[in-house]
Amino acid sequence: MSNDFMSSDLTPELARHRDQIRKYAEDYGLDFFETVFEMVDYEQINSLAALGGFPVRYPHWRFGMEYDQLSKGYAWGLQKIYEMVINTDPSYAYLMKSNSVADQKIVMAHVYGHVDFFKNNYWFSKTNRKMLDAMANHAVRIRAHMDRYGQDTVESFIDKCLSIEGLIDPFQSYVGVKRPTEEREVDREPGKIKTDRQYMDKFINPPEFLEEQRNRMREEAKKAKRNPATPMKDVLAFLLENAPLADWEHDVLGMIRDEAYYFSPQGQTKIMNEGWASYWHSKIMTQKALKDSEIVDFADHHAGVMAMAPGQINPYKIGLELFRDIEDRWNRGKFGKDYDDCDDMVLKARWDKKLDLGRSKIFEVRRVCNDITFIDEYLTEEFVERLKMYTYAFNRRTNQYEIVDRDWTKVREKLLFQLTNRGQPFIYVTDGNFQNKGELLLSHKHQGLDLDVRWSRETMTSLAAIWGRPVNVETEYDGQKKLLTYADGEFTEKFL
Amino acid sequence: MIYNIKRDHSRFRQIVKGKIKHDLKKYVTHGEMIGRKGKDTVTIPIPQIEIPRFRFGEKEQGGVGQGEGEPGDPVGQGDPKDGQGEAGNQGGEHMLEVDLTLQELAEILGEELALPKIEPRGHKTMKSKTEKYTGIAMQGPDSLRHFKRTFKETLKRQISAGTYDPNEPFIVPIRRDMRFRSWKSVTRTENSAVIIYMMDVSGSMGDEQKEIVRTEAFWIDTWLRSQYKGIETRYIIHDATAREVDEETFFKTKESGGTLISSAYKLCEKIIHDEYPPSEWNIYPFHFSDGDNWSGEDTKVCLDLLDNSLLKMSNVFCYGQVESRYGSGQFFKDLKEHYGEEHDTVITSKIENKEGILQSIKDFLGKGK
Numbered sequence: 001m002s003n004d005f006m007s008s009d010l011t012p013e014l015a016r017h018r019d020q021i022r023k024y025a026e027d028y029g030l031d032f033f034e035t036v037f038e039m040v041d042y043e044q045i046n047s048l049a050a051l052g053g054f055p056v057r058y059p060h061w062r063f064g065m066e067y068d069q070l071s072k073g074y075a076w077g078l079q080k081i082y083e084m085v086i087n088t089d090p091s092y093a094y095l096m097k098s099n100s101v102a103d104q105k106i107v108m109a110h111v112y113g114h115v116d117f118f119k120n121n122y123w124f125s126k127t128n129r130k131m132l133d134a135m136a137n138h139a140v141r142i143r144a145h146m147d148r149y150g151q152d153t154v155e156s157f158i159d160k161c162l163s164i165e166g167l168i169d170p171f172q173s174y175v176g177v178k179r180p181t182e183e184r185e186v187d188r189e190p191g192k193i194k195t196d197r198q199y200m201d202k203f204i205n206p207p208e209f210l211e212e213q214r215n216r217m218r219e220e221a222k223k224a225k226r227n228p229a230t231p232m233k234d235v236l237a238f239l240l241e242n243a244p245l246a247d248w249e250h251d252v253l254g255m256i257r258d259e260a261y262y263f264s265p266q267g268q269t270k271i272m273n274e275g276w277a278s279y280w281h282s283k284i285m286t287q288k289a290l291k292d293s294e295i296v297d298f299a300d301h302h303a304g305v306m307a308m309a310p311g312q313i314n315p316y317k318i319g320l321e322l323f324r325d326i327e328d329r330w331n332r333g334k335f336g337k338d339y340d341d342c343d344d345m346v347l348k349a350r351w352d353k354k355l356d357l358g359r360s361k362i363f364e365v366r367r368v369c370n371d372i373t374f375i376d377e378y379l380t381e382e383f384v385e386r387l388k389m390y391t392y393a394f395n396r397r398t399n400q401y402e403i404v405d406r407d408w409t410k411v412r413e414k415l416l417f418q419l420t421n422r423g424q425p426f427i428y429v430t431d432g433n434f435q436n437k438g439e440l441l442l443s444h445k446h447q448g449l450d451l452d453v454r455w456s457r458e459t460m461t462s463l464a465a466i467w468g469r470p471v472n473v474e475t476e477y478d479g480q481k482k483l484l485t486y487a488d489g490e491f492t493e494k495f496l
Numbered sequence: 497m498i499y500n501i502k503r504d505h506s507r508f509r510q511i512v513k514g515k516i517k518h519d520l521k522k523y524v525t526h527g528e529m530i531g532r533k534g535k536d537t538v539t540i541p542i543p544q545i546e547i548p549r550f551r552f553g554e555k556e557q558g559g560v561g562q563g564e565g566e567p568g569d570p571v572g573q574g575d576p577k578d579g580q581g582e583a584g585n586q587g588g589e590h591m592l593e594v595d596l597t598l599q600e601l602a603e604i605l606g607e608e609l610a611l612p613k614i615e616p617r618g619h620k621t622m623k624s625k626t627e628k629y630t631g632i633a634m635q636g637p638d639s640l641r642h643f644k645r646t647f648k649e650t651l652k653r654q655i656s657a658g659t660y661d662p663n664e665p666f667i668v669p670i671r672r673d674m675r676f677r678s679w680k681s682v683t684r685t686e687n688s689a690v691i692i693y694m695m696d697v698s699g700s701m702g703d704e705q706k707e708i709v710r711t712e713a714f715w716i717d718t719w720l721r722s723q724y725k726g727i728e729t730r731y732i733i734h735d736a737t738a739r740e741v742d743e744e745t746f747f748k749t750k751e752s753g754g755t756l757i758s759s760a761y762k763l764c765e766k767i768i769h770d771e772y773p774p775s776e777w778n779i780y781p782f783h784f785s786d787g788d789n790w791s792g793e794d795t796k797v798c799l800d801l802l803d804n805s806l807l808k809m810s811n812v813f814c815y816g817q818v819e820s821r822y823g824s825g826q827f828f829k830d831l832k833e834h835y836g837e838e839h840d841t842v843i844t845s846k847i848e849n850k851e852g853i854l855q856s857i858k859d860f861l862g863k864g865k
Contacts, residue, residue: 047501061511064504065545152516162547308562317562392571393558401571404558414560425550449552458548 010037014095017105017289024288025112029363030280032115033129034090037108041097045081046070048094052263053086054135058142058255059151060158082301083107087118087266089129102290102297109284113277116366121272123265123370126173131262138255145248157249161256163462166424167235168257170264190214231428231443236260238429244468253466267422268370275319276366278305282320313415318387322374325383326365327358371419375412384408417447425451430474439487440467444475451475453484460486512543602722605715605857612864614723616687616778627679636676645675689724689778691717692764695746696785698735698755705818709784710747712816712853719861720780730767734760736790740767754790757783757827758797765805774809781806782814782860787825795830807841812865816856819848841865 010018018037025032040048050066051057073079082103085093093111095104118124128134146154190213192205232238236257240250266273285298306317329335333353342348365374384406391414395402405411417423426445434441440463444451456473463486464471470487474496481496510516561571605611632645650669654660660667695701695709721727731746732738738759741749764781772779789795807813817828828844835842845859846852 050501050504059504059507061504061508062545062547063501064506064508067501067505068508069544159547163549166549313560313562387562388564389560389562390565390567391558392561398570401558403561403565403567403569403571405567411560414558418559423552425552427550444550452551452553455548455551459550462548 010039010095013101014039014104017101018108021105021108021284021289022112024284025109025116025280028280028283029359030112030116031120032091032112033088033119035085035111035115036090036092037111038092038094039097040094042074042080043071045084045094045096046074049081049084053084053092053094054132056136056139058139058158059146060155062162082305083110085111085114086132087124087127087129088132089119091115091118092132100297102294103301105289105294106281106285106298106301109289110277110281112284113280114273116280117269117273117276120367121265121269121370122368123174123268127262127265128258134258134262138259141251141255145252149248154248154252157252158256160462160465161236161253163459164235164239164466165256165260166422167233167427168237168260168264169233170261170268172234173261190217226430227432228429231430233426233428235427235429235442238432239466242432243466245466249466265370268372268419271315271319271322271371271419272366272369272374273319274316275321275323278316278320279323279362313389321387322378322383323362323365325380326378327362329358329380330361331356331358333357372416375415375419379408379412379415381408384411425449427473434472437469439470439472440464441472441474444473446476450477453477456484457486457491460484460491508545511545599722602718605719606722611719611858611861614720614861614864616689616724625681625683628682629677630680631678633676633678634674636678640677642675642677646673649673649675686725687778688726688728688776689720689780690728690730690768690772691720691780691782692730692732692767693746694732694734694738694760694764694781694783696735696755696757696760696783696788697733697749698753698786698788700755700786700788700820701750701818702820703750705786705820706747708818708847708850708853709816711850712784712847712856713747713782715853715857716782716860719857724778732760732763732767734763738763755785755788756794757785757789758794758801761798761801761806765801765809768806768809779810780812780814781810782816784816784818785827786820787817787827787829789827789830792830795827798827799830799834802842810841812860812863813842814860815842815844816860817844817846819846 009015014037022035046067048055049070050063057063070079070081074081081096082099083093083095085091091111091114093107093115095107099107142154142158190210192201192210195201195204227242228238236253239245240253240257245253282302290298306314306320308314308317331354332351333339333355334348334351339348339351342351365378369377385408389408389411390406391404391410392401393404394400426447428443428445429440430443431439431441433439442463451473456475460471460473470485472486473484475482475484483494483496485492485494507516565571632642646669647667650667650673651660653670653673654667693713695706697706717727717729729743731741731743733741733746733749734756736754736756736759740763760783768774768779768781789798802813815828815831817825819825825846828846831842831844835844843860843863845856847856
């Protein structure tokens with residue numbers, strides 16, 4: 001904006017700090033997109049945060065809800081957003097005007113960490129780096145639909161889409177999904193009546209009859225052939241292809257799907273992303289950029305970010321500590337067969353082969369891992385013990401959450417479970433023509449946890465509204481296989 | 497340029513209030529207006545709309561945490577929230593709760609409802625003693641030693657004695673240089689107030705009605721406590737007869753039988769008469785009922801009691817009528833008829849459901865009395 005009063009440019013002092021920190025970050029080997037810092041006030045940062053960091057989004061009440069919570073939290077002194085950065089090229093990051101200079105420096109260092117991660121982590125490699133424009137285009141298109149069909153109508157449809165926006169396949173962009181599109185050959189010949197006498201064959205098995213049989217089988221195979229041929233995790237894509245949607249509905253659902261895919265790598269790398277950024281803000285600040293007079297501010301800020309509440313995992317803390325742990329282990333050669341086979345605790349604790357591979361190792365990890373592989377590969381017994389991690393569960397008898405175990409394999413298992421599919425149930429489309437009545441059949445792959453029935457039902461109403469015909473969900477409840485059906489405004493359940 | 501979020505915000509608020517998009521109303525999580533009540537803090541949920549999704553059963557999941565404790569120990573307070581899966585636009589799955597001290601809560605309440613500060617009446621009779629540091633003494637315990645003054649005294653003495661060398665600025669205090677803080681006891685007088693809650697517990701008051709009374713009483717309590725120090729509360733329940741009970745019983749009792757409102761008013765009058773002289777106390781009687789009284793005869797007795805004694809003694813007399821399926825709501829009409837729409841010391845309010853509580857509090861306390 002040209003108006004000086006509203007200027008969002010950095011002050012000359014902050015611009016100097018930015019150049020300095022940028023230089024430090026580059027010297028450490030960080031490799032980031034051009035990063036644009038903008039100064040915003042608390043009102044603006046709350047708005048931006050509510051919109052997921054993007055300045056222009058389509059109108060929807062849930063952004064208002066986020067804003068409501070953020071601004072109340074800020075007004076009551078409960079929370080404050082320090083940093084926000086979006087994964088685009090160039091990247092945009094926001095600095096809150098009222099923060100102290102020390103805070104701004106930490107945030108800048110932190111942001112460069114994030115942007116390096118966005119640019120280099122494999123799981124971000126397929127995201128749309130021009131998402132700022134895409135989001136704005138979505139906003140324009142949805143507004144146009146709203147002008148034409150009414151805000152309530154369009155917004156209600158968006159609500160329904162959001163209800164299932166999690167039903168995507170985050171991995172398909174990396175592997176390319178193989179779905180047989182060609183009609184399969186009829187591989188079975190119609191049965192012949194056996195005869196020893198060759199010359200009798202064409203009378204016993206008349207060719208016209210065989211041909212007829214062949215045609216009939218082909219016909220049946222076609223009927224039996226399901227759509228989708230194999231269970232499909234990207235439910236949204238299936239609906240886009242097969243649901244009877246009006247043009248504008250198709251457009252809206254497609255946009256919701258695009259945005260869900262755009263945000264999915266951030267969910268897949270939360271621990272790593274925050275850990276990496278925290279590692280670098282801490283490194284850059286403590287070793288280079290910090291002035292003596294700022295040390296208390298830094299410690300205060302850093303401690304706030306790293307704080308742990310009981311019963312919660314702080315991704316900043318776990319991520320940072322794990323990166324440092326990996327660096328330390330690779331510096332001292334605490335890996336590989338020799339180390340794993342060694343059962344002398346003292347020797348293990350003092351282990352030091354002076355390899356100095358730590359720095360390059362963590363850069364490698366930030367390139368290839370996502371949270372799942374990060375935890376699976378690098379969480380160690382010593383680490384779980386040092387960070388006092390435990391698993392907890394709800395005890396129905398005492399009606400409270402209780403610590404269950406401190407065993408590191410259990411902790412890892414639980415963490416991995418929570419990270420897999422973002423802790424959401426696995427749902428697939430298995431049939432778009434269920435019972436040959438054009439009903440939709442979804443299957444829940446049960447892995448020890450039951451679905452919440454009430455929420456499933458509500459979600460099924462959204463699905464039914466999009467699909468336009470009855471919706472079924474195959475699941476397991478209390479050890480029983482069940483089929484939930486929503487048809488004509490009524491729910492039914494039956495055992496399978 | 498940032499897209500104007502105010503429109504989304506007002507839309508959200510309208511949905512929460514149930515003005516538009518009624519189909520979403522069922523997803524609004526209000527919870528109870530009082531969540532957990534710790535020692536000095538309460539947790540209040542912020543209204544939130546959760547879009548339904550396929551998800552696991554509430555308490556099935558458990559998770560991973562960090563901290564001290566043996567297996568079997570409870571994990572912190574309340575529901576743990578998962579730290580993952582909150583990236584981007586993916587909201588957390590749990591209700592957003594806010595921990596506040598009662599003082600903060602009262603402030604927010606006052607702001608939200610634009611409640612005026614209360615003008616206390618009566619003399620300041622409650623006496624409380626506080627200690628205040630007022631001066632400096634030559635004697636005192638070491639823990640109260642005043643470093644700066646001691647240092648100054650020493651410096652003065654050393655300079656005048658010529659033992660101070662600016663190049664080697666050693667300061668050595670002796671007994672005589674020591675200075676200590678000293679204090680005075682101050683007696684302060686404060687306004688005192690008493691709230692007398694009366695509730696109809698006859699058969700027609702169901703659990704839902706009591707819940708409404710409980711929530712409302714909590715908020716009234718919080719507000720009045722922020723206005724007066726050392727407030728007292730008394731609880732009266734009544735059906736055909738009235739008795740005084742403790743707080744716990746007040747909200748839990750389920751009696752049955754007829755309703756004689758006058759019985760409660762008589763008891764209330766007696767309590768005030770015996771223990772709280774109106775010249776020294778600010779008195780707030782609150783009566784909650786579903787408006788069913790036994791007879792018109794008894795209603796007359798009630799109005800008599802109000803006119804001749806209760807109203808004269810109280811700051812305001814508040815009557816809250818909770819909507820119930822069984823109650824006739826006659827008493828509300830009778831009061832209105834007798835006192836008219838606007839009255840100085842009688843405030844009546846109808847509470848139709850939980851959402852009506854805030855408005856009703858505003859009715860009661862909005863006059864600043």
